[in-house]
Amino acid sequence: MKNIISWIDRRFPLTSFVKKELTEYPTPRNLSFWWNFGSLAGVVLVIQIITGVFLAMHYKADAALAFDSVEHIMRDVNYGWLIRYMHSTGATAFFAVIFLHMARTLYYGSYRSPRELMWWTGQILLLLMMATAFMGYLLPWGQMSYWGAQVITSLFGAVPFLGDELIIWLRGDFTVGDATLTRFFALHYLVPFIIMAVIMVHLVALHSVKSSNPSGINLADKDNIPFHPYFTTKDLFGLCIFLVIYSYFVFYQPNMFIEAENYIPADPLQTPVHIVPEWYFLPFYAILRSIPDLLGGVIAMTISVLIFAFMPFLDRSKIPGGAVYRPFYRALFYVFVIDVLVLGYVGAKPPEGYLVFIGYFATALYFGVFAILPFLAKKEELWLRKKGLPPELEALIQSEEKQKAERMVARRKAKRARK
Amino acid sequence: MTDDNKSLEEPLVDDPERRDFLNTVTGVVAGAGVVAASWPFISSMNPSSDVLSKATTEASLTGINPGESKTVEWQGKPVFILRRTDDQIKNMTASQGGKDPEADSDRIQKPDWLIVVGLCTHLGCVPSRSSDGWFCPCHGSKYDNSGRVLHGPAPSNLKLPPYKFVSEDKIVIG
Numbered sequence: 001m002k003n004i005i006s007w008i009d010r011r012f013p014l015t016s017f018v019k020k021e022l023t024e025y026p027t028p029r030n031l032s033f034w035w036n037f038g039s040l041a042g043v044v045l046v047i048q049i050i051t052g053v054f055l056a057m058h059y060k061a062d063a064a065l066a067f068d069s070v071e072h073i074m075r076d077v078n079y080g081w082l083i084r085y086m087h088s089t090g091a092t093a094f095f096a097v098i099f100l101h102m103a104r105t106l107y108y109g110s111y112r113s114p115r116e117l118m119w120w121t122g123q124i125l126l127l128l129m130m131a132t133a134f135m136g137y138l139l140p141w142g143q144m145s146y147w148g149a150q151v152i153t154s155l156f157g158a159v160p161f162l163g164d165e166l167i168i169w170l171r172g173d174f175t176v177g178d179a180t181l182t183r184f185f186a187l188h189y190l191v192p193f194i195i196m197a198v199i200m201v202h203l204v205a206l207h208s209v210k211s212s213n214p215s216g217i218n219l220a221d222k223d224n225i226p227f228h229p230y231f232t233t234k235d236l237f238g239l240c241i242f243l244v245i246y247s248y249f250v251f252y253q254p255n256m257f258i259e260a261e262n263y264i265p266a267d268p269l270q271t272p273v274h275i276v277p278e279w280y281f282l283p284f285y286a287i288l289r290s291i292p293d294l295l296g297g298v299i300a301m302t303i304s305v306l307i308f309a310f311m312p313f314l315d316r317s318k319i320p321g322g323a324v325y326r327p328f329y330r331a332l333f334y335v336f337v338i339d340v341l342v343l344g345y346v347g348a349k350p351p352e353g354y355l356v357f358i359g360y361f362a363t364a365l366y367f368g369v370f371a372i373l374p375f376l377a378k379k380e381e382l383w384l385r386k387k388g389l390p391p392e393l394e395a396l397i398q399s400e401e402k403q404k405a406e407r408m409v410a411r412r413k414a415k416r417a418r419k
Numbered sequence: 420m421t422d423d424n425k426s427l428e429e430p431l432v433d434d435p436e437r438r439d440f441l442n443t444v445t446g447v448v449a450g451a452g453v454v455a456a457s458w459p460f461i462s463s464m465n466p467s468s469d470v471l472s473k474a475t476t477e478a479s480l481t482g483i484n485p486g487e488s489k490t491v492e493w494q495g496k497p498v499f500i501l502r503r504t505d506d507q508i509k510n511m512t513a514s515q516g517g518k519d520p521e522a523d524s525d526r527i528q529k530p531d532w533l534i535v536v537g538l539c540t541h542l543g544c545v546p547s548r549s550s551d552g553w554f555c556p557c558h559g560s561k562y563d564n565s566g567r568v569l570h571g572p573a574p575s576n577l578k579l580p581p582y583k584f585v586s587e588d589k590i591v592i593g
């Protein structure tokens with residue numbers, strides 16, 4: 001074994017790579033369990049890819065056969081039910097883990113300098129994930145699958161001038177049909193591998209800026225500990241807890257996240273009375289519905305997803321770290337979380353009565369939170385200063401400012417030299 | 420900066436502008452090539468000929484009583500055929516619809532027969548028949564007996580398919 005490894009090492013930096021990026025990789029000692037979700041998301045992706053490949057061996061992407069082939073998987077294929085339920089529950093688990101991962105990033109301010117690129121690659125990953133989930137949802141070819149795809153592809157009709165042609169191009173037909181199903185299947189199989197590639201970028205960025213930590217302050221070298229065995233153990237422990245919860249849903253509540261309506265084969269001439277998207281799209285769907293205009297709704301929904309990318313610009317507070325030391329920001333964080341939950345509830349219900357108004361209000365609040373953040377951050381800074389910052393914090397801010405100023409001076413000098 | 424770097428920054432060719440020109444030309448040709456090569460792939464995603472050949476549908480009008488409607492499939496889309504009662508015709512001629520005003524006479528060929536594409540102009544759900552028109556279950560748009568939007572998020576009236584009467588009780592859509 002040793003000989004083989006040293007043979008490889010002479011040709012490829014295996015040992016040194018594993019040492020640098022894995023076993024001896026310096027990790028802040030104070031990471032809480034909120035830092036478990038990144039690696040967990042990676043595990044869920046692997047589960048999805050493995051179960052997905054095996055499902056694809058039995059699935060038929062053909063409008064006439066798709067629905068029956070899913071039932072064939074459920075009834076005839078050995079352990080087909082298990083593989084399918086793992087895949088359908090896995091989609092839910094993936095979004096749950098990612099939403100928690102994002103909540104942690106927002107709460108602890110991990111999106112702030114120097115981790116903006118991590119946040120933005122994460123945003124791209126979220127979009128890719130949403131696209132994959134949406135296309136995968138069409139494949140069982142049930143009523144919800146069909147009408148979900150019909151409604152979402154229709155959103156592109158809001159694009160000025162090109163709208164109608166764009167919809168037909170996306171569907172390959174005048175309505176969602178066989179052509180749509182086969183292309184969604186092809187792309188549903190492809191995108192996860194693109195996700196893999198973007199995760200690599202996400203990880204390279206991570207290993208260059210290193211993990212953030214609950215204090216929100218970059219730790220000194222002596223406060224880091226090697227990743228192995230401390231965090232391999234911790235991640236494994238987290239994984240075990242995750243698997244317990246995941247297995248509960250796979251074995252005892254597999255249909256909790258599948259609409260009953262989706263066990264009726266797709267019927268292009270009959271829309272179900274009440275159509276709802278999957279739970280992870282509900283808040284965005286509620287925003288779409290709350291704007292009484294097609295184009296406006298589509299724009300609002302798009303912005304509601306993309307707006308996270310602007311966090312590093314919106315939050316310009318000099319107080320380091322996240323919500324821990326920032327009472328105003330913390331309050332805003334909780335308001336936002338509750339607002340998203342309310343939107344999710346509104347999105348799940350038919351748009352009737354007082355719920356419509358709650359939808360309006362919650363939508364306004366959703367964007368309001370982002371709009372108020374820059375001012376709130378400034379106010380908060382002044383308020384905290386007035387109350388008196390701890391001297392260490394003040395020193396930290398000053399040193400950051402100094403570094404920034406030095407970088408500026410250096411850049412200006414370089415510019416002048418070039419001239 | 421070290422001397423090494425400096426020597427790198429010195430132009431390696433006598434006439435750097437010619438190098439720039441070559442780079443630009445290469446970039447432009449490559450770009451144009453990629454755009455041209457991607458066209459067949461983009462185009463392949465448009466409806467294929469067999470899909471396009473579903474373009475016309477024949478529908479018989481027999482057996483529809485006044486006030487009743489029937490749904491037929493055209494290009495995979497539902498088309499509503501409504502035989503209107505005299506009352507309904509009167510009401511519809513009198514009104515201009517809602518947020519997308521249009522005269523009833525512009526939307527029909529024969530007053531008793533209203534023929535519209537049964538896809539909500541909001542996001543493409545199939546509205547269901549209600550007592551005085553159609554109601555879309557998805558986000559609550561309402562249409563009258565001329566297929567005109569009355570309220571809700573739908574931006575425009577139900578679309579009119581091209582159709583003609585080939586006989587008293589038969590139409591060809593498309």
Ligand code: FES
Nearest residue numbers: 539541542555558
């Ligand atoms: S699709 Fe009919 S109201 Fe939205």
